[in-house]
Amino acid sequence: MLQISPTLLSMSGVAILLLGLVFLLLGWRATTNDDLGRRLHEYVAPQAAVPLNQPRPQRIERELSGSLGKRLLLPGFQRLGRLFGRLTPAGVLGDLQRQLAIAGNPLGLGAREFYGLRLLFSLLGLWLGFTLLRRGFTQINLIYALLAYIICNYLPKSWLKRRVRARQDKVRRGLPDALDMLSVCAEAGLGFDQSLQRVSEYWKTPLGAELGRVVADMEMGSSRAQALRSLADRLDVSELSSFVAVILQSDQLGMSIADTLRAQAVQMREERRFRAQEQARKIPLKMLFPMMFFILPALFVVILGPAVPAIMDFFASVNSQ
Numbered sequence: 393m394l395q396i397s398p399t400l401l402s403m404s405g406v407a408i409l410l411l412g413l414v415f416l417l418l419g420w421r422a423t424t425n426d427d428l429g430r431r432l433h434e435y436v437a438p439q440a441a442v443p444l445n446q447p448r449p450q451r452i453e454r455e456l457s458g459s460l461g462k463r464l465l466l467p468g469f470q471r472l473g474r475l476f477g478r479l480t481p482a483g484v485l486g487d488l489q490r491q492l493a494i495a496g497n498p499l500g501l502g503a504r505e506f507y508g509l510r511l512l513f514s515l516l517g518l519w520l521g522f523t524l525l526r527r528g529f530t531q532i533n534l535i536y537a538l539l540a541y542i543i544c545n546y547l548p549k550s551w552l553k554r555r556v557r558a559r560q561d562k563v564r565r566g567l568p569d570a571l572d573m574l575s576v577c578a579e580a581g582l583g584f585d586q587s588l589q590r591v592s593e594y595w596k597t598p599l600g601a602e603l604g605r606v607v608a609d610m611e612m613g614s615s616r617a618q619a620l621r622s623l624a625d626r627l628d629v630s631e632l633s634s635f636v637a638v639i640l641q642s643d644q645l646g647m648s649i650a651d652t653l654r655a656q657a658v659q660m661r662e663e664r665r666f667r668a669q670e671q672a673r674k675i676p677l678k679m680l681f682p683m684m685f686f687i688l689p690a691l692f693v694v695i696l697g698p699a700v701p702a703i704m705d706f707f708a709s710v711n712s713q
Contacts (some may be wrong), residue, residue: 485503485504485507486503488503488506488507489502489503490628491552491556492506492552493626494556494559494560494626494627494628495552495555495556495559496555496559496598496601498552498555506548506552509548510545510548510549513544513545513547513548514541514544514545516544517540517541517542517543517544517545518541520537520540520541520544521536521537521538521540521541522537524536524537524540525537559598559627560627560628560629562597562598562599563598563599563602563627563629563632564629564631564664564667565664566595566597566598566599566600567599567629567631567632567635567660567664568657568660568661568664569595570591570595570599570600570603571635571653571656571657571660572657573587573590573591573594573595574587574588574591574653574657575650575653575654575657577590577591578649578650578653579650579654584616584639584649585607585610585616588603588604588606588607589604589607591603592604592606592607602623602626602627603623605623606619606620606622606623609622616643617640617643620636620639620640621636621640623636624636631660631663635656635660638652638656639652639656
C-alpha cells in the first residue's frame with residue numbers, strides 16, 4: 393500500500409494553493425485594464441463633473457453572465473496557456489487549430505493556448521514524478537512516477553479527442569433531420585440559402601450553428617460553393633462532405649434542389665440506421681472482457697464456492713489413505 397508522508401501532503405497543498413493564487417491573479421489582470429477603468433469612470437462620473445455643453449455618456453447596464461470559474465478562473469487559465477504557448481512549434485499549430493475547430497473551440501481555447509496547457513500538464517506530471525521519486529528510488533516509485541507523467545501528458549489529448557468525436561457524432565445524428573427540414577423548406581418555395589437560415593434558427597445544435605455560419609459567410613461575400621466547402625473542412629464528417637459534393641454538383645448541373653435534398657435525406661437516414669446496427673453488433677465483443685474479469689469470477693465463487701470444502705475433504709481423505 394502506498395503511504396504518503398505528511399511532508400508530501402503539505403508540499404502538495406502549498407503547490408495547489410500557489411497555483412490557485414496564480415489563476416486568480418491572472419484572471420483578475422485579464423478582466424481589468426486601464427481602458428476598462430477609464431470607461432467605467434466616465435459612465436459612473438457624477439453629473440456635476442460633466443459640462444452642460446457636452447452630451448453625457450449613456451450608462452449601459454449589463455448583467456454578469458456565467459459562473460465565477462468562467463469569469464475569473466477561466467481567463468487566468470487561458471492567459472497561463474498563452475504564456476506557455478509561446479514555445480509552440482509552427483508546424484503543430486495547423487493541426488491543433490483544425491482539431492479545435494472540429495471540436496467547436498471548447499473553452500475558447502486557441503492553438504497556442506491548448507499547446508501551452510499541454511506543456512503545463514507535462515510539467516505537472518514531471519513534478520509529480522519527481523515528488524514520488526524523492527520518497528525513494530525504488531521500482532514501485534519509478535512505476536508510479538512514469539504513470540503520473542504519462543497520464544498528465546495524455547490527459548489534454550484525450551480530452552480534445554473526446555470533444556472532437558462527440559461533436560462529430562452529434563452532427564452525424566442530426567444531419568438526416570436537418571436534411572428533411574431543408575427539403576420541406578425547399579418544397580415550400582424557399583431558396584437554398586433561406587432554407588439554411590431557417591434550419592440554423594430552428595435547430596440549436598452544433599450542425600445548426602455551423603449552417604448559420606455558412607449563411608453568415610455568404611452574407612459577408614463568400615460564394616455558396618466556398619462556404620459549403622469550408623463547412624465540410626471544419627467538421628470533417630464524411631456524410632456531410634458527400635452531401636456538400638452532391639449539392640455543389642446539382643447546382644452546377646441545374647438540378648432541382650428539393651429533389652436532391654429529399655434523396656439525400658433518405659440516404660442519410662439509411663446510413664444512420666446501418667451505423668446503429670454496426671454499433672449494436674460490436675456490443676457482444678465489448679462486453680466480453682467485463683464479463684471475463686468481473687461477472688464470471690463472481691459466478692464461479694457463488695456456484696463453486698460451496699463445493700470447495702467438500703472437494704478439499706475428499707482429496708485430504710484420499711491422501712490419508
